[in-house]
Amino acid sequence: MAPKLPPQPPLEHSSAATAGGAAAHHAPPRGMLRWLLTTNHKEIGSLYLIFSLIMFFIGGIFALVVRAELFQPGLQLVNPEFFNQMTTMHGLIMVFAAVMPAFTGLANWMIPLQIGAPDMALPRLNNFSFWLLPVAFLLLLSTLLMPGGGPNFGWTFYAPLSTTFAPPSTTFFILSLHIAGISSILGAINIVATILNMRAPGMRMMDMPLFVWTWLITAFLLIAVMPVLAGVITMMLMDINFGTSFFNAAGGGDPVLFQHLFWFFGHPEVYIMILPAFGIVSAIIPTFARKPLFGYASMVYATASIALLSFLVWAHHMFVVGLPLVAELFFMYTTMLIAVPTGVKVFNWITTLFRGSITFEPPMLFALAFVVLFTIGGFSGLMLAIAPADFQYHDTYFVVAHFHYVLVPGAVFAIMAGVYYWLPKWTGHYPNVRLSQWHFWLSVIGVNLTFFPMHFSGLAGMPRRIPDYALQFADFNLVSSLGAFMFGASQLVFVAVVILCVRGGEKAPAKAWEGAEDLEWSVPSPAPLHTFETPPTFSPHVH
Amino acid sequence: MWSVIKSVLAAFFGVQKERQRRADFETGRPVVFIAVGVVMTLVLIGLVALVATLAAR
Amino acid sequence: MRTLLVWVAGCWTLAGLSPLALANGWNMPVGVTDLSREIYSLHMTIFWICVAIGVVVFGVMFYSLFRFRRSRGAKADNFHENTTVEVLWTAIPLLILVGMAVPATATLVKMYDASDAELDVMITGQQWRWRYEYLGEDVAFTSNMSTPRAQIRGEEARGEHYLLEVDEPLVLPTNRKVRFLMTADDVIHSWWVPDLAVKQDTIPGFINENWVNIDEPGIYRGQCAELCGMDHGFMPIVVHAMEGEEFDEWLAERKEAAAEEALGVDRDWELDELMERGEAVYGSICASCHQAEGQGAPPAFPSLAGNERLIEDVEWHVQTIVNGVSGTAMPAFRSTLNPVEIAAVATFTRNAWGNDTGDAVQPSEIAEQLAQ
């Protein structure tokens, strides 16, 4: 998740080598300034990943406060007001500060290497969009210390709880989301410009690896959807401070309008968080099964159609808000129609395994765990699509279990698999296998211990976002809390693996994994700061 | 034009042959595919809305 | 090799757990209405379909992982496309889902038909309690959580229905169609009783409609299902369903009690009578914000103990209770408390915790002001 590129060894070696022939090349600035002013996609990628890991731990601590309170019935640890702040901040930090920047970091690192480009299209913009993030999320975290407390209205910040009845720090919450939104938008523009214009000669759109394809679609989704989020929070700002009533029934507004606008952004957002994961897993499984990805064309086409279909399903988050019957049916049908072509992509990975020659290095372990556990999340998603049944599932822990299964063993495991897969390329060393396996098994057991009982507490009737619960939910929550602490602790093992891997470990050749075929493996490991100065000749091979 | 529509339908369904993919990428221009995709999405909205209104009656 | 076995064992226990889901308390309640049973069967159908697909999919996956291990000398094949297989495994789930859509649509259409109900009940979600009004019967009351705060803090043993008990349950007749009109006074809440399979958001400024026809008498408990602020987890719902005749008797009784309460407005009340009644009203409604000892939680909830403005200006004090304060969590109690309760709680707050102003606010004054 966070390869700390050692400041010294690989850079000196690479810049010295490449600078040999060039004219007087001014040495890069030293120390902190170098990271502040870097326009190199590898350094910015590492910055994104380090930032994302730190935020992953902060969001994780908020989650552990929530789980510690829910360990037993009764209020032992926090008052309900602070508990709501913890659930809200956990959601916001994990979605906007941990998962999205992690994928952006992997994109910054790997897209130029996979398409044979020397760097991103707009390097200075790349630096700017990274350094917006620490600003945005320091501001967001500082709202916890403001009078009236931080945001306590859930990461979905429904009006009027988030407008008329919100704490005074809400304006800062809106400012921080604006800044984070701008950072994602600039990142997306950068990625689209790079992929469309800077591929190595000979590499046509159709020869691009799937990770690049999924990120191209994700970038288009980001460009289409982030402005809608910016619009919604601007309307919120005007409702709170300038006396408009977009979402205030008193002035002719409508709180349900907020939910429509938010989820019109919200659902493509969850696809933004899972498509890059599809890309990563589609790179890893063929490598370790030593067999080309099954149905590459179908994967590309299905991902492309998701970019359009994901805009038709948003109101399945609002089945109980009082939609008219026709709208309820419409969104039930569209949700079913889109769930199938997306879900069956899992079968492509499994068929890639069929009659392959499989080995179980750490990246493969995480990719396989992704396939199994993400599919379980997908099945609970199918159950939630049945609108009448959703009247019983909505806003209970069954929904919490669903989206955690698609996000934690889904997006987060895919990010970890990506990091394990590309660490040899970044650092020149293999990650320590023994420790990686410890990390894997602790995480898998921790994730299941935490989120599987939530299916049952949700079905049995436990609503979401409550700081205390009736006695019949006690055992499920006990197990969930234990699992949460176990999963949290096992991420420390991950940090150890990464640090050790950066420092040393078994040397990795350029082609670190026997089955790897993409362009990034033609560059030496550790990847020098400047690669593909002269565009590589690319010969398309069959997908 | 018909082949583009067929390709977009295949994309909605999620299955496509490698040969067809190669042909699509070699001949078609991306903006055409996007335009047809948007139009097909509108058609899909109309269809599903129709089914929903009929079912609601 | 060893990792694989442990891995396979882990995943199969997960799949094995699913039959456990049928046990009581682990699964969705079957419920006591036709709709809840239909929803339960939809839930179990889609559940078993998912388990079936899961078993097939994971079976193939683990078989491939086990059979085609490199360490077992598996040579990699090179096939990477077979659109007929892909068409099949997309078409089958699509057909299954379209098949599921038909019964789901039928159930949904039934859920939306709230016509010709015999009883209309208006449910209003407020920050952190529910208010029920039987339309046309002018019986109305507020239902507050009755679990003592001491149990929540762990100072006392927790009762059997911890956090799911109220002082005034919503009483409904069985085998009669009851139509719910739902709205909220402040933020979005959601009225949910799992056994009745009714969940509906209550949106401030808008009216939502739902209905229920309960088959069996009994007590059914539920909770607010939409985040609504500090005490979102502490505004339970208790529905007490009873036979039709029993319900009519109860309704008549309540109407009488309401009328009697209205009569009681004109006579002069003793200070301690008002204090005792006021303490009960304060405990169930005001304590959740202004705290049991009236110290409040500034800045959100002002302290009442030793509040000079309250002590000096009885007019402003009563005004605030009757009309609330716009844009804050202080609701208007004009339509939720009757004159006796308003007078009693005003008197109590003016004389408790050392505020002893000694004056008793008479219900007749409040009634006259309201009727003005």
Add this chain to the structure above:
Amino acid sequence: MSHEDHDARSRNPGVRRTVVRSVAALIGMFAFAFALVPLYDVFCRVTGINGKVDNTAQAVVHEGVDDSRYVTVQFITRGSSGLPWRMEVETRQVRVHPGQTSEVNFTFRNQSAEANWGRAVPSVSPSRASRHLRKVSCFCFDEQYLEAGERLELPLVFQLARDLPPDVNTVTLVYTLYPVTDARAPLRAQVTAGKGDEA
């Protein structure tokens, strides 16, 4: 990798074109988010979703009274915090034929010691019936101004369209009183004051 090469790459025409197109798309989507607000309002009015009722007076349509069926129209009035008014309706419910015009009186009483502005926000249930409810004249069309202690009786004249779906036999019309935030009230005050001060 000197800075000139950086600039050379970003001046590559393809990159510039993509950036321009992306920024255009961004501005378009941001405008689209704000355009959704009026779009939502129009869509709700047309399809009657969410019980939104048209807040403009509609003429009576003389389409004859369908006396084959009765529809019960219920009225509910609700106050809200911050507006010391009391609102009552003379009759809790009326039974009307679709197509028949009827009138119901609502009384407003300002119970506070100073004059203020208030507005009644309507909502109809079931929401599919709101499209068939024509309000000829209604106090909810605009903000009301009441002096301290003033009592005001205002009529609601409405007509249920004949094409009201047959399965709808009860329509509930709920009015919620809301204070008009002072941001707008003084504006209205000059308007009425100008018209002579008996207000």
